[in-house]
Amino acid sequence: MDELIYNIAIWFDDTRWSTMLHESYYMYNWVESTHVLTLMLSLGMLFLIDLRMLGYAFPDVPASKFANRLNFPMLIGFTVMFITGILLFYAVPVRTSQSVWFRIKMVLLVACAINAYLFHKRMSESVSSWDNDARAPKRIRTGALLSLGFWSIIVMCGRFIAYDWFDCQYEQSAFIEFVAGCVDGQTRY
Amino acid sequence: MPTAILGPYTRSILTVTVIAATLMFSFTYARINVYTEIMPFFEWMETTWFGYIGKTWGGAFATIQAGHLIGLGVLGGCVLVSDGRLLGLILTDVPHRTVVERADKVFYWALLTLLATGIFMACGVAMKIYYLPVYWYKMLALVAGMLFHYCVRRPLVAHDLESINPIILKMTAVASILVWFLVAATGRWIGFSG
Numbered sequence: 501m502d503e504l505i506y507n508i509a510i511w512f513d514d515t516r517w518s519t520m521l522h523e524s525y526y527m528y529n530w531v532e533s534t535h536v537l538t539l540m541l542s543l544g545m546l547f548l549i550d551l552r553m554l555g556y557a558f559p560d561v562p563a564s565k566f567a568n569r570l571n572f573p574m575l576i577g578f579t580v581m582f583i584t585g586i587l588l589f590y591a592v593p594v595r596t597s598q599s600v601w602f603r604i605k606m607v608l609l610v611a612c613a614i615n616a617y618l619f620h621k622r623m624s625e626s627v628s629s630w631d632n633d634a635r636a637p638k639r640i641r642t643g644a645l646l647s648l649g650f651w652s653i654i655v656m657c658g659r660f661i662a663y664d665w666f667d668c669q670y671e672q673s674a675f676i677e678f679v680a681g682c683v684d685g686q687t688r689y
Numbered sequence: 690m691p692t693a694i695l696g697p698y699t700r701s702i703l704t705v706t707v708i709a710a711t712l713m714f715s716f717t718y719a720r721i722n723v724y725t726e727i728m729p730f731f732e733w734m735e736t737t738w739f740g741y742i743g744k745t746w747g748g749a750f751a752t753i754q755a756g757h758l759i760g761l762g763v764l765g766g767c768v769l770v771s772d773g774r775l776l777g778l779i780l781t782d783v784p785h786r787t788v789v790e791r792a793d794k795v796f797y798w799a800l801l802t803l804l805a806t807g808i809f810m811a812c813g814v815a816m817k818i819y820y821l822p823v824y825w826y827k828m829l830a831l832v833a834g835m836l837f838h839y840c841v842r843r844p845l846v847a848h849d850l851e852s853i854n855p856i857i858l859k860m861t862a863v864a865s866i867l868v869w870f871l872v873a874a875t876g877r878w879i880g881f882s883g
Contacts, residue, residue, distance in 0.1 A: 533877045544763055557792075641772075
């Protein structure tokens, strides 16, 4: 599996557009800045919805109305982040695919997607009984707390990707090599 | 009394004057004396515990940076929701006042988070940022943002919003979004410099 991921990353890395994006100082920085600054739209809206459920923000605005109205801008933000995230991966595919932090981030993104699905399902099933309450029921609050926690760690992992502590090009412990998916005899990093 | 002379816009006019004076000061040679005199302060920042931790443990620095980004995200969310409401783009079926006041409470905590994590980060790289022009641009933008928010926008929206000219409200909302975007963008720019 690690070898397959490595070979796909090498294939991306060999494409002209990947090199152009990586070598273009301004374009790469524009993409990266857009990825980071869109946090204000995506994560900003998401955290406000989560804080609303926990009773810390907008307690007198009906929960369903608040979540529904903020969903659209939040999804625009996440779409932009997703596109720019793919471009950032495409620009530096080998190192990123073997980054421990990137891998944790991907696992947490899946966890967030499942949590979001369950959160919305539970909310739509029961919201009529607590819509005007300052705090949502415990099940919804747990979902909101998980969302806050997962996304905070995702931001942290995203920041850590820039650091080379666990890069395959350095000597690493067997555990790190396993998690990072380092390939024996690999020549490109 | 200034209030009597300048009328209901006293605070706005004074704020704009302070921002303009600060900008003029920053972009003229008058700043050089002050700039030289504050260098020891930046040297001292690096010797504090924050400076020591920031320089010694990259992991601690990166974690605080992540906290800074989360604070930025929440602050941006508050600005977009609150100003989006003033622009009539979001939560249009919730009263202006409710949205603006509730967003302001979260904004306050997000700003505190940004300032606290920002001070820690600044201590870790104090001498680097001292020589970075973009750091000073960010500080100018941040001061302008805070002055604008607390001295212009907040007093304005504290009035009965129905009595305020809608164009003034919309211009205030656009200015607020722009100034906070400028703070975020210059912060990102620091990462590309030096």
